[in-house]
Each structure stands twice: as C-alpha cells, then as structure tokens.
Amino acid sequence: MKTTPSERFDEGYFRRHYEDHKTRVTTADKTSELVRAVVGLARYWDAPLESALDLGAGVGHWKRALARHAPKVAYRGVDVSAYACATYGHEQADISRFVTDETYDLVICQGVLQYLDDAQAARTLANLGAMCGGLLYLEALTKRDVEEVIDADRTDTAVHVRPGTFYRRALARDFVTVGAGLFAAKRSGILLFELEQA
Numbered sequence: 001m002k003t004t005p006s007e008r009f010d011e012g013y014f015r016r017h018y019e020d021h022k023t024r025v026t027t028a029d030k031t032s033e034l035v036r037a038v039v040g041l042a043r044y045w046d047a048p049l050e051s052a053l054d055l056g057a058g059v060g061h062w063k064r065a066l067a068r069h070a071p072k073v074a075y076r077g078v079d080v081s082a083y084a085c086a087t088y089g090h091e092q093a094d095i096s097r098f099v100t101d102e103t104y105d106l107v108i109c110q111g112v113l114q115y116l117d118d119a120q121a122a123r124t125l126a127n128l129g130a131m132c133g134g135l136l137y138l139e140a141l142t143k144r145d146v147e148e149v150i151d152a153d154r155t156d157t158a159v160h161v162r163p164g165t166f167y168r169r170a171l172a173r174d175f176v177t178v179g180a181g182l183f184a185a186k187r188s189g190i191l192l193f194e195l196e197q198a
Helices: 011-019 028-044 061-069 082-088 118-131 143-148 164-172
Strands: 051-055 074-079 104-110 132-139 175-179 182-185
Touching (some): 051 061, 061 074, 104 118, 118 132, 132 164
Parallel strands (some): 051 074
Antiparallel strands (some): 175 182
C-alpha cells in the first residue's frame, strides 16, 4: 500500500531524523549557525531581510533560528506533513504545487527537493524563482552527495537522486549562484563582486 507524502513524514520520520541523537541528520544548533551565516551575508550585501518563506519547514529549526538572529523577519513555514504542521505550526501544502503572489526576501528549501520526482522538482524550482525576491538557500541531495558526502546511516536515501546539473540549469534562469547553498535572485538588485559568484 502506497503512503501519501503526509503519511511518509509522520512522527516516526521526524523522531528518527531530527530527535534521536544516534540517527538525526542535523541539530537545531547546526541550523542556527547556518542561519547566522545567511543572515550575516544578507546584511553584508545590504539585501532586504524582512520576510522569509520556508518550504519544507519540518521541525522548525529555521523558524527558531531566524527569531534569534533576525527577529524582525516575518516568517512563513510550509510543509506537506500533517504531523509537522500540527506540531510546529506550519501551513500544510504540497510545495510542488504551492504558489503565492507574494515575494519573499529569503526563501529556504532545505532537504526537500529530493523527495519530489523530476516534474515536481522542476515545477518547484520554477516557483522558487517566482517567489524569491532576494536570497534563496537551497539544499538538495545529489548523486555526488550520495556517493561522496553523506552518512547513509543518518540520511534518508529513499529519494530521487539527480545530478547537481539538474538543479543548476533550472536555477540559472532566475538566480545567480553565490555558493554554499546560496543563490541571489537576478531581479533582487543585490550587488555581488565577480569572485563572490560561483
């Protein structure tokens, strides 16, 4: 019997990947360091940072870290998981179909796109371009990551693994690659030195 995405990302999923210290893939403290770096770069580039959209908000690490490092940011979290939404206060939606007329200064999509098939991922990447007016933080598991980087005992590998070029090509229309998972929307007006761009 096939499970729905909401059923797949149940309490057990979040307990295994985010709560159990033996199997969790990351921690709130690690995410807080990442968020501090992203906020710091946004400030360094004088990029507006008044709103954030977190697609696949999960256990709410970004929500709490933004409240600490950029407390004036208006945060909106979206997740497909009924459990995550009820537990952590997100809006429930399938991000492959999620669209909004609003644009956000920061869009976060961490560890989500690998759960979508190619068509869903391509649609989501196009939507990221439409919804991001500033910076995008994107993390998606790639074929190279599976072969060379991840700890398979902690990482959910029952996903769609694609080459990094799949993501880079789709993002190139709307974004400039900064590096370390950061992309600047071409329409943002963020000024980057040549060597700040990948």
